[in-house]
Amino acid sequence: MSVDTMSPPVSTPAPIAFPPVPRTIEDTGLPFTFIGDLVLKVLYFNGGMLGRDLANHTCLPFPLIESTLKFLSDEGYCSSTGIRALTDDGPVTASMQWLISSAGRQRARELIDLNQYAGPAPVPIEVYNAVAHHQARSTLVIDRPRLRATFSHLVLPDELLDRVGPALRARQAIFIYGPPGNGKTTLAEACASLLGAPFFLPRALYVHGEVVRLFDPIHHRPVEGELPPHDRRWQLSERPVVKVGGELRSSMLDLGFDTTLGFYEASLQLKANGGLFLVDDFGRQQHLSPRDLLNRLIVPLEKGVDYLNIARAGTSVAVPFTTLLILSTNLRPHDLIDEAFLRRVRFKVLVPNPTEDEYKEIWQRLCEQHNVEFSEAAIDDLVARNYRQMGRALHGVHPRDLLNHIVHACGYAGRPVQLSREMLDLACATYFVDSSAEDW
Numbered sequence: 001m002s003v004d005t006m007s008p009p010v011s012t013p014a015p016i017a018f019p020p021v022p023r024t025i026e027d028t029g030l031p032f033t034f035i036g037d038l039v040l041k042v043l044y045f046n047g048g049m050l051g052r053d054l055a056n057h058t059c060l061p062f063p064l065i066e067s068t069l070k071f072l073s074d075e076g077y078c079s080s081t082g083i084r085a086l087t088d089d090g091p092v093t094a095s096m097q098w099l100i101s102s103a104g105r106q107r108a109r110e111l112i113d114l115n116q117y118a119g120p121a122p123v124p125i126e127v128y129n130a131v132a133h134h135q136a137r138s139t140l141v142i143d144r145p146r147l148r149a150t151f152s153h154l155v156l157p158d159e160l161l162d163r164v165g166p167a168l169r170a171r172q173a174i175f176i177y178g179p180p181g182n183g184k185t186t187l188a189e190a191c192a193s194l195l196g197a198p199f200f201l202p203r204a205l206y207v208h209g210e211v212v213r214l215f216d217p218i219h220h221r222p223v224e225g226e227l228p229p230h231d232r233r234w235q236l237s238e239r240p241v242v243k244v245g246g247e248l249r250s251s252m253l254d255l256g257f258d259t260t261l262g263f264y265e266a267s268l269q270l271k272a273n274g275g276l277f278l279v280d281d282f283g284r285q286q287h288l289s290p291r292d293l294l295n296r297l298i299v300p301l302e303k304g305v306d307y308l309n310i311a312r313a314g315t316s317v318a319v320p321f322t323t324l325l326i327l328s329t330n331l332r333p334h335d336l337i338d339e340a341f342l343r344r345v346r347f348k349v350l351v352p353n354p355t356e357d358e359y360k361e362i363w364q365r366l367c368e369q370h371n372v373e374f375s376e377a378a379i380d381d382l383v384a385r386n387y388r389q390m391g392r393a394l395h396g397v398h399p400r401d402l403l404n405h406i407v408h409a410c411g412y413a414g415r416p417v418q419l420s421r422e423m424l425d426l427a428c429a430t431y432f433v434d435s436s437a438e439d440w
Contacts, residue, residue, distance in 0.1 A: 016197060016198065016199070016200075016236070017200075018200070018227070018228055018229075018230035019131075019200055019230050019231040019233075019234045020230070020231060021061055021229050021230060021231055022060070022061065022064065022231055023061075023063075024064070025064060025067070028060070028064070028121065028233075029123070029124035029126070029127055029206070030121060030122070030124065030206055032068070032071075034206070034209075035058075035060070035064070035068050035121065036068050036071055036072055037111050038058060038117070038118065038121060039054060039058065039065065039068050039069065039072065040072060040077055040078070040100070040104055040107060040108050040111065041108055041111055041112060041116070041117070041118040042054060042057055042058060042118045043078055043098060043099075043100040043104065043108070044100055044104070044105060044108035044109075044112070044118075045118050047099075047100075048081070048097050048098065048099045049097070049098055050084060050094070050095060050096065050097055050098070051065060051066060051069065051093055051094045051095065051096050051098060052094040052095065054069070054098065055094070057119075057120070058119075058120060058121045059120040059121055059203065059231075059232040059233045060121050060232075060233070062091065062093075062094045066091075066093055066094075069098060072104070075103075076101060076103045076104070077100065077101055077103055077104035077107055078098050078099060078100050078101055078104050079098070079099060079101060080096045080097065080098055080099075081096075081097045081098075081099055082096065082097060083095050083096055083097075084096070084097045112262075113262075114262055115210075115211065115261075115262035115263055116260075116261045116262050116263070117204070117211045117213075117261070117262070117263040119203065119204060119213070120203040120204060120232075120233055121204075121233050122202065122203070122204035122205050122206035122211050122212070122233070123202035123203075123204070123205060123206065123233050123234065124205075124206050125205050125206065125207045125212075125317055125319070128202050128205055128319075129318070129319060129320055131200070132273055132274065132319070132320040132322055133320050133322075135196075135199050135274055135322070136274070136304075136320060136322035141169075142165060142168050142169040142194055143165070143169075144161070144162070144165060146194070147161050147164070147165045147168070147194070148161060150190060150193055150194055151187070151190055153190075154183060154186065154187065154190065155354065155358050155361050155362045155365065155396065156183075156187070157355075157358065160349070160350075160351065160352075163347075163349045163350075164187070164191070164349055166347070167346075167347035167349070168191060168194055168324075170346075170347070171324060172346050172347055173301055173324070173325040173326070173327070173344075173345045173346065173347070174188075174191075174324075174325070174326045174327070174345070174347045174348075174349060175282075175326075175327045175329075175333070175342070175345045175347065175348045175349070176188060176326060176327065176328045176329075176348075176349050176351060177328070177329050177330070177331075177332075177333055177348065177349075177350060177351070178330065178350050178351035178352055178353075179330060179351075179352070179353055179393065179395065180330040180395070181395035181396060181397035181398065182351050182352070182353060182354065182395055182396045182397070183351065183396050183397070184328045184329075184330070184351045185243075185278070185280055185328055187351065188276070188278050188280075188326045188328055189241055189243070189276070189278065191276060191324065191326065192239050192240075192241045192275055192276040192324075193239075195239045195274070195275055195276065195324060196239060196274075198223045198236055198237060198238050198239070199236070199237065199239065199274050200230075200234040200235065200236055200237075201214060201215060201220065201234065201235055201237055201273075201274065202214050202215070202233060202234055202235075203215040203233055203234070203235055204233075205266070207264075207310055207313070207317050208310055208313035208315055208317070209313060210263065210264060210310055210312060210313055211263040211264065212255060212263070212264040212265070212266055213263060213264065213265050213266060214266045214270065214271065215235050215237075216266070216271050219240045219241065219242045219271050219272070220235065220237040220238075220240050220271070221237060221238040221240075222235055222236065222237055222238075223236040223237060223238065239274060239275035239276070240271060240272055240273075240274065240275035240276065241272075241275055241276045241278065242268050242269075242271050242272035242275070242276065242277050242278065242323075243278045243280055244268060244278070244279055244280065245279075245280045245281045245284070245285075246281050246284045246285055246286060247285075248268075248279065248285045248287070248288055248293070249285075249287045249288055250287070250288050250292065250293075250296065252267065252268050253267050253268060253269060253296050253297075254267055254308065254309060255267055255270075255308050255309065255310065257311065257312065264310070267306075267308060269297070269300065269306060269321065269323055269325075270306070270308065270319060272323040273319075273320060273321070273322045273323050274322055274323070275323060275324070276323065276324050276326065277323040277324065277325050277326070278326045278328065279293070279325070279326070279327050279328065280328050281328070281329065281330075282327040282328055282329040282331075282336070283329050283331045283335075283336040284329075284331070290336045290337045290341075291337055291341060294337065294341050294344060294345075297325065298344055300321035301321070301325065301344065301345075302344075303321075304320065304321050304322070305318050305319070305320060305321055306318070306319050306320075306321040307319075325345075327345065333348070353393050353394050353395060353396075354394050354395070354396050355394075356383055356394065358396075359379075359383065359394045359396075359398075359399065360376060360379050360380075362396060362399045362400075363379050363399045363403075363419075364376075366399050366400060366403050367403070367419070370403065370407065370417075372403070372407075372417050372418070372419065373418060373419070374419070375418075375419045378419040378420065378421065378424060379419070381421060381424075382424050382428075386424075386425075386428045386432075390432075392432070398431075401431055402424070402427040402428065402431055403427075405426070405427035405430055405431055406419070406423045406424070406426075406427050409423060409426055409427065410423060
Protein backbone atom coordinates (compact mmCIF):
# COMPACT_ATOMS: atom_id res chain seq x y z
CA MET A 1 0.00 0.00 0.00
CA SER A 2 3.01 2.19 -0.36
CA VAL A 3 4.26 4.40 -3.10
CA ASP A 4 7.56 6.21 -3.30
CA THR A 5 6.44 9.81 -3.78
CA MET A 6 9.46 11.66 -2.45
CA SER A 7 12.93 11.03 -1.12
CA PRO A 8 13.17 9.83 2.48
CA PRO A 9 14.66 12.22 5.03
CA VAL A 10 18.41 12.09 5.47
CA SER A 11 19.54 11.24 8.99
CA THR A 12 22.55 12.89 10.56
CA PRO A 13 25.55 10.60 10.01
CA ALA A 14 27.50 9.31 12.97
CA PRO A 15 31.24 10.02 13.23
CA ILE A 16 33.23 7.77 10.91
CA ALA A 17 36.51 6.14 11.93
CA PHE A 18 39.00 6.37 9.08
CA PRO A 19 41.43 3.44 8.63
CA PRO A 20 45.00 4.68 9.23
CA VAL A 21 47.43 5.07 6.38
CA PRO A 22 49.94 2.17 6.33
CA ARG A 23 53.45 3.49 6.90
CA THR A 24 55.36 0.27 6.26
CA ILE A 25 54.89 -2.93 4.28
CA GLU A 26 54.18 -4.69 7.57
CA ASP A 27 51.30 -2.28 8.22
CA THR A 28 49.54 -3.51 5.09
CA GLY A 29 49.44 -7.07 6.41
CA LEU A 30 50.56 -8.29 2.97
CA PRO A 31 53.74 -10.15 2.03
CA PHE A 32 56.27 -7.96 0.27
CA THR A 33 56.43 -10.50 -2.55
CA PHE A 34 52.67 -10.15 -3.12
CA ILE A 35 52.97 -6.36 -3.46
CA GLY A 36 55.92 -6.75 -5.83
CA ASP A 37 53.96 -9.22 -7.98
CA LEU A 38 50.95 -6.89 -7.97
CA VAL A 39 53.00 -3.87 -9.12
CA LEU A 40 54.64 -5.96 -11.85
CA LYS A 41 51.25 -7.09 -13.19
CA VAL A 42 49.97 -3.51 -13.13
CA LEU A 43 52.97 -2.40 -15.18
CA TYR A 44 52.44 -5.30 -17.57
CA PHE A 45 48.80 -4.45 -18.24
CA ASN A 46 49.22 -0.66 -18.34
CA GLY A 47 52.61 -0.11 -19.95
CA GLY A 48 54.71 2.81 -18.72
CA MET A 49 53.35 4.48 -15.58
CA LEU A 50 54.37 7.28 -13.27
CA GLY A 51 55.23 6.28 -9.72
CA ARG A 52 52.31 8.26 -8.29
CA ASP A 53 49.91 6.62 -10.80
CA LEU A 54 51.08 3.20 -9.63
CA ALA A 55 50.40 4.28 -6.05
CA ASN A 56 46.92 5.52 -6.97
CA HIS A 57 46.14 2.36 -8.91
CA THR A 58 47.16 0.02 -6.10
CA CYS A 59 45.74 2.35 -3.39
CA LEU A 60 49.04 2.20 -1.50
CA PRO A 61 51.15 5.15 -0.27
CA PHE A 62 53.92 6.08 -2.69
CA PRO A 63 56.78 5.36 -0.21
CA LEU A 64 55.71 1.69 -0.18
CA ILE A 65 55.50 1.65 -3.98
CA GLU A 66 58.90 3.36 -4.19
CA SER A 67 60.61 0.63 -2.16
CA THR A 68 58.82 -2.01 -4.26
CA LEU A 69 59.95 -0.40 -7.53
CA LYS A 70 63.52 -0.25 -6.24
CA PHE A 71 63.41 -3.99 -5.54
CA LEU A 72 61.91 -4.77 -8.97
CA SER A 73 64.50 -2.53 -10.63
CA ASP A 74 67.35 -4.27 -8.79
CA GLU A 75 65.95 -7.60 -10.01
CA GLY A 76 65.92 -6.31 -13.59
CA TYR A 77 62.14 -6.44 -13.95
CA CYS A 78 61.61 -2.71 -14.59
CA SER A 79 63.51 0.53 -15.01
CA SER A 80 62.97 4.27 -14.81
CA THR A 81 63.05 6.49 -17.90
CA GLY A 82 63.36 9.72 -15.95
CA ILE A 83 61.08 12.39 -14.55
CA ARG A 84 57.79 13.14 -16.30
CA ALA A 85 54.98 15.55 -15.33
CA LEU A 86 56.69 17.02 -12.26
CA THR A 87 54.22 18.42 -9.70
CA ASP A 88 54.59 20.53 -6.59
CA ASP A 89 52.98 17.94 -4.33
CA GLY A 90 54.73 14.72 -3.42
CA PRO A 91 58.36 13.65 -3.80
CA VAL A 92 60.22 14.10 -7.07
CA THR A 93 60.56 10.34 -7.45
CA ALA A 94 56.75 10.06 -7.69
CA SER A 95 57.00 11.82 -11.08
CA MET A 96 59.40 9.27 -12.51
CA GLN A 97 58.22 7.06 -15.38
CA TRP A 98 58.61 3.30 -15.00
CA LEU A 99 58.69 0.71 -17.78
CA ILE A 100 58.61 -3.07 -17.53
CA SER A 101 61.60 -4.92 -18.96
CA SER A 102 61.69 -8.07 -21.09
CA ALA A 103 62.56 -10.12 -18.00
CA GLY A 104 59.70 -8.38 -16.18
CA ARG A 105 57.26 -9.29 -18.94
CA GLN A 106 58.32 -12.90 -18.75
CA ARG A 107 57.90 -12.92 -14.97
CA ALA A 108 54.53 -11.12 -15.25
CA ARG A 109 53.24 -13.71 -17.72
CA GLU A 110 54.15 -16.45 -15.25
CA LEU A 111 52.22 -14.62 -12.53
CA ILE A 112 49.21 -13.99 -14.80
CA ASP A 113 48.94 -17.70 -15.53
CA LEU A 114 48.10 -18.10 -11.85
CA ASN A 115 46.29 -14.86 -11.05
CA GLN A 116 45.43 -11.90 -13.29
CA TYR A 117 44.36 -9.63 -10.43
CA ALA A 118 45.95 -6.20 -10.93
CA GLY A 119 43.67 -3.86 -8.99
CA PRO A 120 43.82 -2.17 -5.59
CA ALA A 121 45.91 -3.98 -3.00
CA PRO A 122 43.69 -6.24 -0.85
CA VAL A 123 43.11 -6.15 2.90
CA PRO A 124 43.91 -9.25 5.00
CA ILE A 125 40.79 -11.19 5.92
CA GLU A 126 41.67 -11.04 9.62
CA VAL A 127 41.62 -7.24 9.55
CA TYR A 128 38.33 -7.18 7.67
CA ASN A 129 36.73 -9.59 10.15
CA ALA A 130 37.69 -7.40 13.10
CA VAL A 131 36.42 -4.23 11.43
CA ALA A 132 33.17 -5.88 10.28
CA HIS A 133 32.44 -7.09 13.81
CA HIS A 134 33.08 -3.58 15.14
CA GLN A 135 30.88 -1.94 12.51
CA ALA A 136 28.06 -4.35 13.34
CA ARG A 137 27.79 -2.81 16.80
CA SER A 138 25.51 -0.04 15.61
CA THR A 139 24.74 2.75 18.07
CA LEU A 140 21.80 3.91 15.95
CA VAL A 141 18.66 3.64 18.07
CA ILE A 142 15.51 2.75 16.16
CA ASP A 143 12.33 3.96 17.81
CA ARG A 144 8.84 4.91 16.65
CA PRO A 145 9.57 8.60 15.80
CA ARG A 146 12.69 7.70 13.79
CA LEU A 147 10.89 4.93 11.95
CA ARG A 148 7.93 7.14 11.03
CA ALA A 149 10.28 9.86 9.82
CA THR A 150 12.20 7.38 7.69
CA PHE A 151 9.04 5.99 6.08
CA SER A 152 7.22 9.31 5.80
CA HIS A 153 7.55 9.16 1.99
CA LEU A 154 5.42 6.00 2.02
CA VAL A 155 1.72 5.59 2.81
CA LEU A 156 1.79 2.95 5.54
CA PRO A 157 -0.50 2.30 8.52
CA ASP A 158 0.98 2.72 11.99
CA GLU A 159 0.22 -0.93 12.76
CA LEU A 160 2.56 -2.05 9.99
CA LEU A 161 5.39 0.22 11.16
CA ASP A 162 4.97 -1.07 14.70
CA ARG A 163 5.62 -4.59 13.38
CA VAL A 164 8.67 -3.59 11.35
CA GLY A 165 10.26 -1.43 14.07
CA PRO A 166 11.09 -4.15 16.63
CA ALA A 167 12.60 -6.36 13.91
CA LEU A 168 14.90 -3.57 12.73
CA ARG A 169 15.85 -2.68 16.29
CA ALA A 170 16.76 -6.33 16.93
CA ARG A 171 18.69 -6.56 13.62
CA GLN A 172 16.90 -9.85 12.97
CA ALA A 173 15.83 -11.45 9.69
CA ILE A 174 12.39 -10.35 8.47
CA PHE A 175 9.85 -12.27 6.42
CA ILE A 176 7.63 -9.79 4.54
CA TYR A 177 4.57 -11.22 2.82
CA GLY A 178 1.27 -10.10 1.37
CA PRO A 179 -0.59 -9.45 -1.89
CA PRO A 180 1.45 -8.14 -4.84
CA GLY A 181 1.76 -4.45 -5.64
CA ASN A 182 1.62 -3.05 -2.10
CA GLY A 183 5.21 -1.90 -1.69
CA LYS A 184 6.91 -4.83 0.03
CA THR A 185 10.10 -4.27 -1.96
CA THR A 186 10.01 -0.49 -1.47
CA LEU A 187 9.47 -0.99 2.25
CA ALA A 188 12.40 -3.41 2.46
CA GLU A 189 14.76 -1.14 0.51
CA ALA A 190 13.89 1.83 2.73
CA CYS A 191 15.06 -0.18 5.76
CA ALA A 192 18.67 0.20 4.56
CA SER A 193 18.73 3.85 5.64
CA LEU A 194 18.22 2.70 9.23
CA LEU A 195 21.29 0.47 9.33
CA GLY A 196 23.78 3.20 10.13
CA ALA A 197 26.08 5.81 8.66
CA PRO A 198 28.33 5.18 5.63
CA PHE A 199 31.06 2.69 6.39
CA PHE A 200 34.41 1.52 5.05
CA LEU A 201 34.74 -1.77 3.21
CA PRO A 202 37.79 -3.26 1.51
CA ARG A 203 38.02 -3.16 -2.25
CA ALA A 204 39.46 -6.67 -2.12
CA LEU A 205 40.43 -9.29 0.47
CA TYR A 206 43.64 -11.31 0.89
CA VAL A 207 42.81 -14.84 2.04
CA HIS A 208 45.45 -17.57 2.30
CA GLY A 209 47.36 -16.17 -0.67
CA GLU A 210 44.20 -15.72 -2.77
CA VAL A 211 42.42 -12.50 -3.74
CA VAL A 212 38.67 -12.02 -3.27
CA ARG A 213 37.20 -8.97 -4.98
CA LEU A 214 34.65 -7.44 -2.60
CA PHE A 215 33.76 -3.92 -3.72
CA ASP A 216 31.02 -4.05 -6.35
CA PRO A 217 29.80 -0.81 -7.98
CA ILE A 218 26.44 -2.49 -8.62
CA HIS A 219 25.72 -2.87 -4.91
CA HIS A 220 28.12 -0.40 -3.25
CA ARG A 221 27.64 3.34 -3.71
CA PRO A 222 30.84 5.28 -2.94
CA VAL A 223 30.63 8.44 -0.84
CA GLU A 224 32.02 11.25 -2.96
CA GLY A 225 34.03 14.24 -1.79
CA GLU A 226 37.33 15.05 -0.11
CA LEU A 227 38.23 12.73 2.74
CA PRO A 228 40.96 12.93 5.38
CA PRO A 229 44.09 10.85 4.72
CA HIS A 230 43.30 7.17 5.20
CA ASP A 231 44.13 3.69 3.94
CA ARG A 232 42.71 3.91 0.42
CA ARG A 233 42.40 0.15 0.14
CA TRP A 234 39.16 0.79 2.02
CA GLN A 235 36.26 2.47 0.18
CA LEU A 236 33.82 4.69 2.04
CA SER A 237 30.38 3.55 0.88
CA GLU A 238 26.72 3.90 1.69
CA ARG A 239 25.19 0.87 3.33
CA PRO A 240 24.72 -1.71 0.56
CA VAL A 241 21.37 -2.96 -0.68
CA VAL A 242 21.93 -6.31 -2.40
CA LYS A 243 18.69 -7.32 -4.09
CA VAL A 244 18.10 -10.64 -5.84
CA GLY A 245 14.97 -12.26 -7.21
CA GLY A 246 14.07 -15.31 -9.23
CA GLU A 247 17.56 -15.45 -10.75
CA LEU A 248 19.16 -16.44 -7.43
CA ARG A 249 21.23 -19.63 -7.56
CA SER A 250 23.00 -21.47 -4.76
CA SER A 251 26.36 -20.71 -6.40
CA MET A 252 25.76 -16.98 -5.82
CA LEU A 253 25.90 -17.61 -2.07
CA ASP A 254 29.45 -18.96 -2.34
CA LEU A 255 32.67 -17.40 -3.55
CA GLY A 256 32.82 -17.38 -7.32
CA PHE A 257 36.14 -18.38 -8.84
CA ASP A 258 37.01 -17.22 -12.34
CA THR A 259 39.27 -19.84 -13.87
CA THR A 260 40.46 -17.37 -16.52
CA LEU A 261 41.23 -14.45 -14.22
CA GLY A 262 42.45 -16.63 -11.37
CA PHE A 263 40.81 -14.81 -8.46
CA TYR A 264 37.56 -14.94 -6.49
CA GLU A 265 34.43 -12.78 -6.49
CA ALA A 266 32.71 -12.25 -3.14
CA SER A 267 29.38 -13.96 -2.50
CA LEU A 268 26.19 -11.91 -2.41
CA GLN A 269 25.78 -12.08 1.35
CA LEU A 270 29.41 -11.03 1.84
CA LYS A 271 28.83 -8.00 -0.39
CA ALA A 272 25.73 -7.22 1.66
CA ASN A 273 27.59 -7.18 5.00
CA GLY A 274 26.80 -4.05 6.94
CA GLY A 275 23.69 -3.45 4.88
CA LEU A 276 20.65 -5.21 3.49
CA PHE A 277 20.33 -8.55 1.70
CA LEU A 278 16.89 -8.62 0.08
CA VAL A 279 15.60 -11.83 -1.47
CA ASP A 280 12.66 -10.57 -3.50
CA ASP A 281 10.01 -12.91 -4.89
CA PHE A 282 11.05 -15.49 -2.31
CA GLY A 283 9.79 -18.88 -3.43
CA ARG A 284 10.00 -18.07 -7.14
CA GLN A 285 13.67 -18.97 -7.54
CA GLN A 286 13.80 -21.49 -10.37
CA HIS A 287 17.13 -22.97 -9.33
CA LEU A 288 16.88 -22.78 -5.53
CA SER A 289 14.02 -23.99 -3.34
CA PRO A 290 12.95 -22.00 -0.26
CA ARG A 291 14.08 -24.88 1.97
CA ASP A 292 17.53 -25.03 0.35
CA LEU A 293 17.94 -21.27 0.66
CA LEU A 294 17.10 -21.27 4.35
CA ASN A 295 19.30 -24.32 4.89
CA ARG A 296 22.21 -22.40 3.36
CA LEU A 297 21.62 -19.32 5.52
CA ILE A 298 20.49 -20.97 8.76
CA VAL A 299 23.93 -21.11 10.40
CA PRO A 300 24.85 -17.51 9.46
CA LEU A 301 21.46 -16.33 10.75
CA GLU A 302 21.83 -18.07 14.10
CA LYS A 303 25.59 -17.73 14.67
CA GLY A 304 26.37 -14.46 12.91
CA VAL A 305 29.22 -16.21 11.06
CA ASP A 306 29.37 -17.50 7.50
CA TYR A 307 31.90 -19.95 6.07
CA LEU A 308 33.31 -19.47 2.59
CA ASN A 309 35.22 -22.14 0.72
CA ILE A 310 38.60 -21.16 -0.73
CA ALA A 311 38.88 -24.22 -2.96
CA ARG A 312 42.24 -23.37 -4.51
CA ALA A 313 43.77 -22.98 -1.05
CA GLY A 314 42.07 -26.17 0.14
CA THR A 315 40.43 -24.50 3.13
CA SER A 316 37.43 -22.55 4.36
CA VAL A 317 37.39 -19.17 6.05
CA ALA A 318 34.98 -17.72 8.60
CA VAL A 319 33.59 -14.24 7.91
CA PRO A 320 31.07 -12.17 9.88
CA PHE A 321 27.44 -12.27 8.76
CA THR A 322 26.33 -8.73 9.58
CA THR A 323 23.67 -8.19 6.94
CA LEU A 324 19.98 -7.68 7.57
CA LEU A 325 18.23 -10.47 5.68
CA ILE A 326 14.75 -9.71 4.33
CA LEU A 327 12.69 -12.33 2.51
CA SER A 328 9.82 -10.83 0.52
CA THR A 329 7.06 -12.80 -1.18
CA ASN A 330 3.51 -12.53 -2.48
CA LEU A 331 3.01 -16.28 -2.07
CA ARG A 332 1.27 -17.76 0.95
CA PRO A 333 3.92 -18.54 3.61
CA HIS A 334 2.65 -22.03 4.40
CA ASP A 335 2.73 -22.91 0.70
CA LEU A 336 6.47 -22.22 0.72
CA ILE A 337 7.91 -23.84 3.83
CA ASP A 338 6.67 -25.53 6.97
CA GLU A 339 6.26 -23.95 10.39
CA ALA A 340 9.60 -25.30 11.64
CA PHE A 341 11.46 -23.37 8.96
CA LEU A 342 9.32 -20.28 9.36
CA ARG A 343 10.21 -20.25 13.05
CA ARG A 344 13.87 -19.69 12.16
CA VAL A 345 12.93 -16.30 10.70
CA ARG A 346 11.63 -14.73 13.88
CA PHE A 347 9.85 -11.66 12.54
CA LYS A 348 6.98 -11.95 10.04
CA VAL A 349 5.32 -8.82 8.68
CA LEU A 350 2.13 -8.85 6.63
CA VAL A 351 1.78 -5.95 4.17
CA PRO A 352 -1.98 -5.88 3.42
CA ASN A 353 -3.91 -4.12 0.70
CA PRO A 354 -4.49 -0.40 1.38
CA THR A 355 -7.77 0.86 2.74
CA GLU A 356 -9.80 3.24 0.57
CA ASP A 357 -8.52 6.21 2.59
CA GLU A 358 -4.91 5.09 2.13
CA TYR A 359 -5.54 4.48 -1.56
CA LYS A 360 -6.85 8.04 -1.97
CA GLU A 361 -3.91 9.46 -0.01
CA ILE A 362 -1.50 7.77 -2.45
CA TRP A 363 -3.39 9.40 -5.33
CA GLN A 364 -3.23 12.78 -3.62
CA ARG A 365 0.53 12.58 -3.01
CA LEU A 366 1.19 11.50 -6.59
CA CYS A 367 -0.93 14.33 -7.99
CA GLU A 368 0.98 16.85 -5.88
CA GLN A 369 4.28 15.40 -7.08
CA HIS A 370 3.26 15.60 -10.76
CA ASN A 371 1.40 18.94 -10.52
CA VAL A 372 -1.91 17.34 -11.40
CA GLU A 373 -5.13 18.63 -9.83
CA PHE A 374 -6.43 16.03 -7.40
CA SER A 375 -10.14 15.19 -7.49
CA GLU A 376 -11.45 13.15 -4.58
CA ALA A 377 -14.78 12.75 -6.37
CA ALA A 378 -13.05 11.25 -9.42
CA ILE A 379 -11.17 8.74 -7.24
CA ASP A 380 -14.36 7.83 -5.35
CA ASP A 381 -16.01 7.17 -8.71
CA LEU A 382 -12.97 5.15 -9.83
CA VAL A 383 -13.13 2.98 -6.71
CA ALA A 384 -16.88 2.44 -7.00
CA ARG A 385 -16.96 1.46 -10.67
CA ASN A 386 -13.55 -0.12 -11.32
CA TYR A 387 -12.95 -1.81 -7.98
CA ARG A 388 -16.10 -2.53 -5.98
CA GLN A 389 -18.26 -3.22 -9.02
CA MET A 390 -15.57 -5.39 -10.63
CA GLY A 391 -14.66 -7.21 -7.40
CA ARG A 392 -11.11 -5.94 -7.79
CA ALA A 393 -8.75 -5.45 -4.82
CA LEU A 394 -7.00 -2.15 -4.15
CA HIS A 395 -3.22 -2.26 -4.50
CA GLY A 396 -0.79 0.48 -3.57
CA VAL A 397 0.99 0.42 -6.92
CA HIS A 398 -2.19 1.07 -8.96
CA PRO A 399 -2.32 4.88 -8.53
CA ARG A 400 1.24 5.29 -9.79
CA ASP A 401 0.65 3.10 -12.82
CA LEU A 402 -2.78 4.53 -13.66
CA LEU A 403 -1.53 8.11 -13.39
CA ASN A 404 1.33 7.22 -15.71
CA HIS A 405 -1.23 5.95 -18.25
CA ILE A 406 -3.24 9.16 -17.89
CA VAL A 407 -0.20 11.41 -18.38
CA HIS A 408 0.75 9.69 -21.63
CA ALA A 409 -2.85 9.41 -22.87
CA CYS A 410 -3.41 13.12 -22.33
CA GLY A 411 -0.12 13.92 -24.03
CA TYR A 412 -1.11 11.75 -26.98
CA ALA A 413 -4.47 13.52 -27.24
CA GLY A 414 -2.92 16.96 -26.82
CA ARG A 415 -4.94 17.67 -23.68
CA PRO A 416 -3.94 18.91 -20.21
CA VAL A 417 -3.53 16.15 -17.65
CA GLN A 418 -6.62 15.75 -15.48
CA LEU A 419 -8.38 13.05 -13.50
CA SER A 420 -11.51 12.87 -15.59
CA ARG A 421 -13.81 9.86 -15.72
CA GLU A 422 -12.90 9.38 -19.39
CA MET A 423 -9.14 9.32 -18.73
CA LEU A 424 -9.47 7.11 -15.66
CA ASP A 425 -11.61 4.61 -17.57
CA LEU A 426 -9.13 4.58 -20.45
CA ALA A 427 -6.25 4.01 -18.02
CA CYS A 428 -8.11 1.12 -16.36
CA ALA A 429 -9.01 -0.40 -19.73
CA THR A 430 -5.36 -0.46 -20.80
CA TYR A 431 -3.96 -1.47 -17.39
CA PHE A 432 -6.25 -4.16 -16.03
CA VAL A 433 -7.01 -7.44 -17.79
CA ASP A 434 -10.67 -8.08 -18.47
CA SER A 435 -11.10 -11.61 -17.15
CA SER A 436 -14.68 -11.75 -18.49
CA ALA A 437 -13.57 -11.33 -22.09
CA GLU A 438 -14.32 -14.28 -24.33
CA ASP A 439 -11.52 -16.39 -25.73
CA TRP A 440 -10.57 -15.82 -29.35
